[in-house]
Amino acid sequence: MTLVLKSLQSNVRFNLRAFRKDIQVLRDIMDIEHLAVGVICIDNKLMRRLNAAYRRKDYPTDVLSFPFREGKQPAEAPAVAFADDCDLGDVYLSIPYIRDGCKASRTSLSRTLPAVVTHGFCHLLGYDHTTEAEFVRMHKEESRILDEFSKRVGRQYRTLVSVTGDH
DSSP states (O other): OOEEEEEOOOSSOOOHHHHHHHHHHHHHHTTOTTSEEEEEEEOHHHHHHHHHHHHSOOSOOSEEEEESSOSOOSOSOOOOOSGGGGEEEEEEEEHHHHHHHHHHHTOOHHHHHHHHHHHHHHHHTTOOOSSHHHHHHHHHHHHHHHHHHHHHHTSOOOOOOOSSOOO
């Protein structure tokens, strides 16, 4: 199914073609390649507006996910019964925000983006981290995905651990 990958920001240059390949590998691992998904790269200004509008938090964050189906329990990818069921949702990434985090942690954007997308895709599948139990379950799933991703691409990737638990 369709992957829509758009960069609507011009502050940070990065290899969109390589990022697309990483996303396709992640979709295969997560068994969501049969579902339409959008990954939209934006700047801090737009991310702040989205975060304020949808979460009542007036500051930017790294990733926001907007699932097509709300209120799902964490699970495998949904079965597609009708053509309208093919949409998983959209993930918005603030590339400048993520880049700033990379600078602070001395990692590269290309090594961080797969972990951020994995986190966003897990939210689309119904995972959350508002409680300790949810955090543990989501972190375990992200670790599983990124371990397999690491094997397939031949480089080690790890989950992101949010200190604030904000997104």
